[in-house]
Amino acid sequence: MQKREILLKIYHCLFDFFGPLNWWPGDTPFEIMVGAILTQNTAWGNVEKAINNLKKANLLEAQKLYQIEEEELAELIRPSGYYKVKAQRLKNLVTFLVEEYGGSERKMFAEDGEELREKLLAIKGIGPETADSILLYAGNKPFFVVDAYTRRIFSRHQLIPEAATYSEIQDFFTQNLDREVKLFNEFHAQIVMLGKTICTSKKENCTSCPLAFLNSK
C-alpha cells in the first residue's frame, strides 16, 4: 500500500472512531495563540486554569498582555507550569504582534504563510510545533502540526523512524496529503485524541488501538 493510502486510511479510521473534533479548544485566534504557548509540555487541564485566570481578569487581548507587568502575568498563568518562562514567551509573542501588526491577528495572518512561519520561529520561546499550531489553528494556514503523540504513534507503527526530526515527520504528512487546512486541522486533532484517551502508554502498544489494522499489513 502507498503511504498516501495508508495515511488516508488512518485518518478515516480515526475520524470514524472519534467523530469530528473541530479543533482547537479556544474561542478566538488570540486565545489559541496563548494556549499554544501555555500547553508546551504541559497537560491541557492546567492550561485551562491559566486561561480562565486571564479571562476572569479580562486580559485575553494582545494590547492588555502587552501592557501588563511580566511578573503579574506570570502569577496569573501559574497553574500552567513553567510560569516564568512562559510569561516571557507570551510577552515576546504579544510584543511582536503589537509592534509589527498593531495587535491585529488579522493583519498578521494576511501575510504569506512561509514568511510568517520564519518570523514566528525567530521569536524566543516559539519552536516549530508552537509556530505550526498558531499558523494552522489560529491562522487557518495549511501547516501540519507534529507533536509528541504524532511521533509516538507513527513510529510505533513503523511509519516513521523513531529518531525522525520534526521536519522529517512533517514532510511525511505534507508530502502524502492534500495541503488542506480542514484536513490538517482534523487529522492532528484526531491524533491527539488517540494519544490522550487510548494510546497513552509511552512503552507498550495499547491493546484496543483503533489502528490495530496496521499491525497486519
Next chain:
DNA sequence: TGCCAGGCCGGGT
C-alpha cells in the same frame, strides 16, 4: 508516591 503532560532554550560535546 512518583511520574508525566500537545516544547523550547542554552550550553556543552
Next chain:
DNA sequence: ACCCGGCATGGC
C-alpha cells in the same frame, strides 16, 4: 549536528 539539564504545576 546532537545531547542534556532546566523550567513547574496539578492530576492520576
